[in-house]
Amino acid sequence: MRLIAEKLGGERGGEPVFDDINFQVEPGEGLIVTGANGSGKSTLLRIVAGLLPASSGAIRFEAADAEEFPSVAAASHYLGHGNAMKTALSVEENLKFWQEFHGSTHLGIDEAIEMVGLPEVASLPYGYLSTGQKRRISIAKLLVSYRPIWLLDEPTAGLDKASETQFAALMRAHLDDGGIIVAATHIPLGLEGVQHLTMTGQR
Amino acid sequence: MLALFLRDLRLGIRAGGGALVGVLFFLAVVAVVPFGVGPDLNLLARIGPAILWIGALLASLLGLDRLFQDDREDGTLDLLILSESRHMLALTVLVKCLAHWVAAVLPLVIASPLLGLFMNMEPLGIAATSLTLLVGTPAIAFIGAVGAAVAVALPRGGLLVSVLVLPLAIPVLIFGVSAAYGAVNDPNPFLPPFLILCALTMFFLVLGPLAAAMALKAGAD
Numbered sequence: 504m505r506l507i508a509e510k511l512g513g514e515r516g517g518e519p520v521f522d523d524i525n526f527q528v529e530p531g532e533g534l535i536v537t538g539a540n541g542s543g544k545s546t547l548l549r550i551v552a553g554l555l556p557a558s559s560g561a562i563r564f565e566a567a568d569a570e571e572f573p574s575v576a577a578a579s580h581y582l583g584h585g586n587a588m589k590t591a592l593s594v595e596e597n598l599k600f601w602q603e604f605h606g607s608t609h610l611g612i613d614e615a616i617e618m619v620g621l622p623e624v625a626s627l628p629y630g631y632l633s634t635g636q637k638r639r640i641s642i643a644k645l646l647v648s649y650r651p652i653w654l655l656d657e658p659t660a661g662l663d664k665a666s667e668t669q670f671a672a673l674m675r676a677h678l679d680d681g682g683i684i685v686a687a688t689h690i691p692l693g694l695e696g697v698q699h700l701t702m703t704g705q706r
Numbered sequence: 707m708l709a710l711f712l713r714d715l716r717l718g719i720r721a722g723g724g725a726l727v728g729v730l731f732f733l734a735v736v737a738v739v740p741f742g743v744g745p746d747l748n749l750l751a752r753i754g755p756a757i758l759w760i761g762a763l764l765a766s767l768l769g770l771d772r773l774f775q776d777d778r779e780d781g782t783l784d785l786l787i788l789s790e791s792r793h794m795l796a797l798t799v800l801v802k803c804l805a806h807w808v809a810a811v812l813p814l815v816i817a818s819p820l821l822g823l824f825m826n827m828e829p830l831g832i833a834a835t836s837l838t839l840l841v842g843t844p845a846i847a848f849i850g851a852v853g854a855a856v857a858v859a860l861p862r863g864g865l866l867v868s869v870l871v872l873p874l875a876i877p878v879l880i881f882g883v884s885a886a887y888g889a890v891n892d893p894n895p896f897l898p899p900f901l902i903l904c905a906l907t908m909f910f911l912v913l914g915p916l917a918a919a920m921a922l923k924a925g926a927d
Binding site for chain 1: 708709710712713716717720776779780781782784785787788789790791792793926927
């Protein structure tokens, strides 16, 4: 399994945001994308996921098991700015839905909620949680079904110090498991031994 | 897929889902007509099926614009699009349409016999109108999905969705009402317009989700 970007260029609303981005990530490796606001970190992640077309260059994905994961999108968990959870449903119902929809069950619901340290909120409506708690439940969504690639866009937005450390440990465990992480952030994630890519933007 | 259906159904029925709003609107539209046209019972019975159909059409357009908008705002839509290789996006859209129909439109069909009494319709006419509504309203949901997908990125897309959807829903209205008339007025046939109505629903069952899926994919940003 390998994720490769070759001379990748992206644009937003017809304006080029970046071009000539190259990287190669192997199993067990992480890539931290940093850069100023508007330098195209989120756009890069969305292009890698396949939500946006690349304006030039290409993303190549060599899967170990092309049958199960034919494309980057199929092999990825994408954690965007939104948490993709419904406020009217309980935490458990939300996670259960994503587990059933995504398939490839990994951890149990209870276990995943335990991993992000929020066992007491499982039956509460998602809308009752604080911003940080919402983010942590959204992180638990990465654990309930298995995907080798995690695409994380500002994953620690709203998290406190302890949760950041906890999340760093979860990411470490995913990498040790042979997974790939591509994370866009401007806060250090506390992840050692990973590649760094600094987006400079076009201006 | 079943999980998605159940989730959308729950969201539609729980607080804030707005399933009852449609029924209330339907009730309001049908209840004011006798005041407007006067107490001529024969006239009311004659225009009854048409009023029920127009009321149901307008009521089912309510809330249609939210079909994908909530999912887009909280990021769910991105994940639905990314799951394309496991769940074809058109199927995902179809399941969402069906859940929307069960939560928001089926109550209208169930309420329509009661509202038919308001219009002094005879039992056969009421039964025929309810049956045509049952068969015809899914088509409106499938057509509406296309409008909702096109307008998903617009913050106030509600009216635009209705304007986009109405011209396409007109054939459904025409054949629905003419089948309902045919059941009570003797020379007019019931079966041919009813079968065309079934055909329209099946046609849009395929075309609507496919077109909506294409619009959603093209609109991702």
